Amino acid sequence: MLIVGGTGRVGTAVAAQAVERGHEVVALSRHAPAEGSAIPGVRYVQLDLLTAVDFDEAMEGVDVLVDTTDGVSRASGRVFTQGSANLLHAAARWGIARAVLLSIVNVDRCNLRYYRTKTAQESAYRESVLETRIVRATQFHDLVTGVFRTGAKGGIVPAFGGVRLQPIAIDDVASILVDTAEGAGRAETTFTVGGPEVLSFREMAAQWKAATGSRGLVLRLRMPGAIGAFWRSGGALIPEHAVGLITYRQWLQARERA
Numbered sequence: 001m002l003i004v005g006g007t008g009r010v011g012t013a014v015a016a017q018a019v020e021r022g023h024e025v026v027a028l029s030r031h032a033p034a035e036g037s038a039i040p041g042v043r044y045v046q047l048d049l050l051t052a053v054d055f056d057e058a059m060e061g062v063d064v065l066v067d068t069t070d071g072v073s074r075a076s077g078r079v080f081t082q083g084s085a086n087l088l089h090a091a092a093r094w095g096i097a098r099a100v101l102l103s104i105v106n107v108d109r110c111n112l113r114y115y116r117t118k119t120a121q122e123s124a125y126r127e128s129v130l131e132t133r134i135v136r137a138t139q140f141h142d143l144v145t146g147v148f149r150t151g152a153k154g155g156i157v158p159a160f161g162g163v164r165l166q167p168i169a170i171d172d173v174a175s176i177l178v179d180t181a182e183g184a185g186r187a188e189t190t191f192t193v194g195g196p197e198v199l200s201f202r203e204m205a206a207q208w209k210a211a212t213g214s215r216g217l218v219l220r221l222r223m224p225g226a227i228g229a230f231w232r233s234g235g236a237l238i239p240e241h242a243v244g245l246i247t248y249r250q251w252l253q254a255r256e257r258a
Contacts, residue, residue: 001018001023001024001025001026001062001063001064001065001066001181002026002028002058002059002062002064002065002066002096003015003018003025003026003027003028003065003066003068004028004029004049004065004066004067004068004069004087005028005029005067005068005069005070006025006026006027006028006029006042006044006068007027007029007031007032007033007034007037007044008029008068008069008070009140009142009170010068010070010102010170010173010174010177011027011029011066011068012027012033012037012039013170013171013173013174014066014068014174014177014178015027015039015042016039016174017171017174017175017178018178018181019039019040019041019042021178021182023178024043024061025039025041025042025043026042026043026044026045026058026059026062027039027042027043027044027045028045028047028058029044029045029046029047030046030047030048030049031046032044032046045057045058049069049079049082049083049084049086049087050075050078050079050082050083050086052086052090055087055090055091055094059090059091059094059096060094062091062094062096063096063097063098064096064097064098064099064100064181065087065091065096065098065099065100065130066099066100066102066177066178066180066181067084067087067099067100067101067102067121067125068102068177069083069084069121072114076114076117077113077114077117080117080118080120080121081117081120081121081124084121084124084125085124088124088125088128088130091128091130092128092129092130096130097130097131098130098131098132098133098181098183098187099125099128099130099131099132099133100132100133100134100135100177100180100181101121101122101125101132101133101134101135102135102137102173102177103118103121103122103134103135103136103137103190104118104136104137104138105136105137105138105192105194105235105236105237105238106136106230106235106236106238107119107122107136108122109230109235110226110227110230110235111226112225112226112227112230115226115230122134122190126188131187131188132187132188133180133185133187133188133189133190133191134189134190134191135173135176135177135180135190135191135193136190136191136192136193137168137173137176137192137193137194138165138166138167138168138193138194138195138236138237138238138244139165139166139167139168139236140167140168140169140170140173141167141168141169141170141195141246141248141251141252142170143167144165144167144201144204144208144248145208145252148204148205148208148214148216151216152214152216155216155217156216156217156218156219157205157208157209157214157216157217157218157219158201158205158219158221159200159201159202159205159218159219159220159221160201160220160221160222160223160228160231161201161220161221161222161223162232163200163201163223163228163231163232164198164199164200164201164231164234164236164237165198165199165201165204165231165236165237166194166195166197166198166199166236166237166238166239166242167195167199167204167248168193168194168195168196168244168246169195169244169245169246169251171246172193172195172243172244172245172246173193173244176191176193176243192238192241193238193241193243193244194237194238194239194241194242194243194244195242195244195246195247195248196242196244196245196246196247197242197247197248198237198239199248202218202220204248205218206218207248207249207252208252211249211252211253211255211256212252212256
């Protein structure tokens with residue numbers, strides 16, 4: 001199993017679960033794993049999807065790839081488009097049969113540049129010769145927590161008005177990605193997966209404060225731009241696909257105990 005973006009948060013979780021299930025795992029990334037984060041049994045390959053001309057070291061013996069690439073910079077947009085094209089061309093030459101791509105719920109309904117490039121990445125996979133399954137997930141618990149942590153540095157805990165999310169744990173998504181890589185679900189299908197509950201930003205802010213002991217002031221704010229309009233419209237919600245198991249409160253409690 002080849003995990004693209006294999007040293008990122010999701011890629012690392014996918015690699016760990018795949019090794020636990022007995023798979024031989026190759027993790028491909030531009031960067032080596034951070035000190036102390038390498039997973040025993042995983043073979044790490046450093047490679048830039050935009051400039052690589054030789055994928056042999058990464059793809060030898062691989063029968064399925066899982067793409068967890070992420071990033072919000074303009075360079076990341078090129079990775080989603082040109083980088084994916086390079087990767088898929090190499091995978092086809094090596095005879096890799098199946099691919100799984102991680103994407104975002106309702107990604108094609110938001111005009112944010114990041115979402116547009118992720119939509120283009122989905123198209124590249126659908127148009128490839130590989131048997132493709134796309135897993136669209138809701139926002140991660142980590143993303144919500146990052147918003148609170150950043151705001152708390154200035155003494156506030158943002159509670160975006162009119163916004164509800166359905167956050168999901170990375171470990172839950174990783175398990176679904178490995179299931180899908182093993183062949184779960186119909187081929188050439190897009191699956192949507194969400195967290196176990198729908199919460200307002202104020203509810204999540206209260207849970208974060210209770211777990212961390214933060215003294216920041218919970219302040220109602222309006223989230224600007226395309227992503228704000230998208231979230232207020234309910235575009236990030238899929239309550240009919242609440243397959244995640246770990247609630248935001250449980251995830252916070254586990255982090256504080258760690």
